Amino acid sequence: MKLRQVLTKSAEKLFEISQTISIIDTHEHIPISEKAYNERTLKFGDLFHPYLGNDLFSAGMSFPQGRYPKYYCISDDWDQFEPYWKVVKFGSYARAIRIALQEFYGAEDLTRENYEEIVKRINQNNTSGIYRRIFQDKCHIEKCICCGNDLPDRNDSLLLGNIDTLSMQADQFMPFSPDQLKRIVEEVGAQDVRNLDEFVEVSDRWMELQVEKGAMEFKCKAIPVEIPNKAKAEEELKVVLRGEPLPYHMSYHLMAYLREAYARKAAELNVPIALHAGIWWDYRTLSANDLIGFIRRNPATRMDIYHLGIPEVRNTIQIVKNFPNAYLNLCWAHIVAPEMVVNTLKEALDMIPLNKIFAFGGDYILFIEKIYGHLLMARENISLVLGERVDGGLMDMCEAERILMSWFYENPKKFYQI
Ligand SMILES: [Zn+2]
Numbered sequence: 293m294k295l296r297q298v299l300t301k302s303a304e305k306l307f308e309i310s311q312t313i314s315i316i317d318t319h320e321h322i323p324i325s326e327k328a329y330n331e332r333t334l335k336f337g338d339l340f341h342p343y344l345g346n347d348l349f350s351a352g353m354s355f356p357q358g359r360y361p362k363y364y365c366i367s368d369d370w371d372q373f374e375p376y377w378k379v380v381k382f383g384s385y386a387r388a389i390r391i392a393l394q395e396f397y398g399a400e401d402l403t404r405e406n407y408e409e410i411v412k413r414i415n416q417n418n419t420s421g422i423y424r425r426i427f428q429d430k431c432h433i434e435k436c437i438c439c440g441n442d443l444p445d446r447n448d449s450l451l452l453g454n455i456d457t458l459s460m461q462a463d464q465f466m467p468f469s470p471d472q473l474k475r476i477v478e479e480v481g482a483q484d485v486r487n488l489d490e491f492v493e494v495s496d497r498w499m500e501l502q503v504e505k506g507a508m509e510f511k512c513k514a515i516p517v518e519i520p521n522k523a524k525a526e527e528e529l530k531v532v533l534r535g536e537p538l539p540y541h542m543s544y545h546l547m548a549y550l551r552e553a554y555a556r557k558a559a560e561l562n563v564p565i566a567l568h569a570g571i572w573w574d575y576r577t578l579s580a581n582d583l584i585g586f587i588r589r590n591p592a593t594r595m596d597i598y599h600l601g602i603p604e605v606r607n608t609i610q611i612v613k614n615f616p617n618a619y620l621n622l623c624w625a626h627i628v629a630p631e632m633v634v635n636t637l638k639e640a641l642d643m644i645p646l647n648k649i650f651a652f653g654g655d656y657i658l659f660i661e662k663i664y665g666h667l668l669m670a671r672e673n674i675s676l677v678l679g680e681r682v683d684g685g686l687m688d689m690c691e692a693e694r695i696l697m698s699w700f701y702e703n704p705k706k707f708y709q710i
Pocket residue numbers: 319320321439655
């Protein structure tokens with residue numbers, strides 16, 4: 293089974309160099325505590341969570357309650373899985389998984405005969421030291437930024453933390469429900485929140501506390517609201533203040549207003565704002581185009597734009613080109629659409645200053661061996677783009693090597709101040 297792409301000679305040389313350099317992994321969702329990761333026991337379906345689940349769902353595999361695949365449980369039943377595996381296994385989500393299975397477990401493919409044994413060995417391998425073995429020994433990852441859990445000391449930890457501020461998860465920072473609001477108010481030691489202005493005061497204090505604890509960054513997203521409207525945001529918050537939950541699709545104005553407050557405070561605290569753009573489900577509600585006003589209104593805030601805004605890749609690079617505070621983070625993108633990443637980066641090289649690109653973030657939740665597979669694909673993609681420039685006579689190998697280093701390591705290191 294061929295899992296490595298055949299590259300040109302120049303690209304292969306760059307790929308070899310990429311395997312020797314230090315990497316900053318800009319984005320994962322795994323627990324910062326290795327002990328918490330060790331306590332997990334994976335079932336077969338968990339290996340594909342969440343991304344390949346999207347492909348399986350699209351192929352027609354049924355999921356409990358037909359729910360949006362981001363939140364599903366994938367069946368552990370081989371008979372149910374097999375026909376759909378056949379039609380998704382050559383896709384790029386599957387490729388990262390297959391590279392990992394081959395590298396760590398010697399499996400050429402998933403089969404009825406080997407799947408149970410593989411899951412058993414994955415769980416046996418999940419012991420103390422797995423983070424060092426995967427991140428450092430196999431991937432040469434020097435630092436990894438993880439989203440949405442506890443915050444370690446940013447100076448002496450392999451894993452660092454950023455915080456999701458517009459997430460519906462109960463433990464995150466957005467007042468979608470009375471309980472969530474109560475928890476946030478208690479966390480900062482405030483008395484009560486009676487209106488939007490008071491919530492912004494609470495949020496300012498909360499962000500200060502998180503940065504004191506070690507937060508590297510606050511994660512937001514593209515929202516389909518061009519200009520924040522305080523009156524509409526206040527109306528949405530009133531639903532929660534009345535004691536009712538606020539449905540996500542009715543919270544856009546509140547999110548847009550609060551995101552503006554988060555950006556102002558982030559600039560004051562000198563930490564960046566991450567911005568999810570594109571990909572999931574109705575991607576029109578996550579459009580990179582909707583970020584333009586937000587980025588323009590907050591020039592003192594460093595914006596970390598995720599995922600190449602897929603499928604609006606050209607719009608995203610145009611935004612990064614036009615605004616000094618906007619940066620391009622390729623996390624997740626290499627497994628979503630590798631060919632799109634390669635083609636877009638060829639255009640981005642013409643358009644975007646070299647200091648504004650971060651090459652890698654795995655964006656995984658479970659089964660961290662997949663980070664190795666994803667990183668291999670990222671190394672191939674970047675090497676292909678730069679190798680073509682070398683072959684075309686537009687840069688020499690030393691210049692290509694410098695750019696490779698800056699995208700994988702120096703740029704994110706400088707941006708996150710790590
Ligand atoms: Zn993510």
